[in-house]
Amino acid sequence: MGLLDSQCTDGTGNIAGSKTGLVQEKAGRFRTMLRALVLLAVAAYAAAQRELILPDPRACANRVRHAHEFRNGHHYFYSWRHRATSRHERDWLDARNICRKHCQDLVSLEDPQEARMIENAVAQDNVRYIWTSGRKCDFDDCDRPDLQPKLINGWFWSGSGQKMPPSNTRTAPNYPNWSPTGGSGRAQPDNREHDEGTGEESCVGILNNFYGDGVKWHDVACHHQKPWVCEDSDELLNYARSTSRIRIP
Ligand SMILES: [Ca+2]
Known part of the structure; x- marks a missing residue:
């Protein structure tokens, strides 16, 4: 340029x-x-x-897997626990692509047990915040009636494609675990940055007691840089295994 x-x-x-x-x-x-x-x-x-990238079979085979965090056939990766990435923060899409290169995606919290596992890790390790794969459907093809209003019904886990429960309901204690507050004192998701004219809060981060609210979910603008958690992607693992002779565990 x-x-x-x-x-x-x-x-x-x-x-x-x-x-x-x-x-x-x-x-x-x-x-x-x-x-x-x-x-x-x-x-x-x-x-x-x-753009989203396709996996690299060799990186998939060598991906860091923590045995004690194996769950539902999936391995997880905590960027701050791995020496090479321990000090790294990335925006949401870059973090996704780092995961995807390794046949993973940003973590999707489809049930309360998995959410507690990740939230506990954030609390135990005293990490300030992380990215999840949570995303608001506010791009092309998001006009379906069942996704409106987007702030309530437009949320999904991009790592697995699963829709989230409405953001104003609780399907289990603290699930979905949206914060009751944020930078302007309103319950999350609130799309605060949109109201302030600085962007859309389209991505879901877990913030560690940022507003005296405990470890909670917040809608955040996707360009912010954060540590991240990856989770095995069945789709990307299947793709890499079917297109490469490398043995991918
Ligand atoms: Ca927010």
Whole structure:
């Protein structure tokens, strides 16, 4: 981007100083071409950075698995407990892709027992916050009536595709475990950043007593950086096993 920008500026300045129509016409074409190139570069950069990736079979085979956290046939990965990632924080999509490379996805908390397991780990290890795969359906194809209003009925676990219970109900004690408060004192999810004009709170983080509220779920803008928890993805494991000769446990 920086290189294209500087070429564009230099080239435009030089050619615009010429007197002939032909040169000016060429300059116009040159600028148009450069603009197209810059747009392409921006689009390619965005696509490269912001799309979900497919798993890497070798990374899947070598993924870190903690035996004592094996549950329902799934292994889990806690970024802060692994030396190489212990100090790393990532935005929601980058965290998802790190998990996906290893045939996992961000953790999905489909039942109270699994939610307690992850929340207890956050509390025991004194981690400030983490990402889950929780996501608000607020993109294309999210206009279905059963997903409205989105703040209540639009939540799902992107790691497994399972819909969450309505955010204003409790199907079990502390499940779903949305916080009763947040930065503006309102029960979660509240989409606070949207109201403040700084973005959509489309992703679900677990925050550790951030607002004196205990270990609770909060809707958060997806660009924030946090440690993360991965969970085995049956879909990605099946895909990697079926497309590679590498033995993936
Ligand atoms: Ca919020």
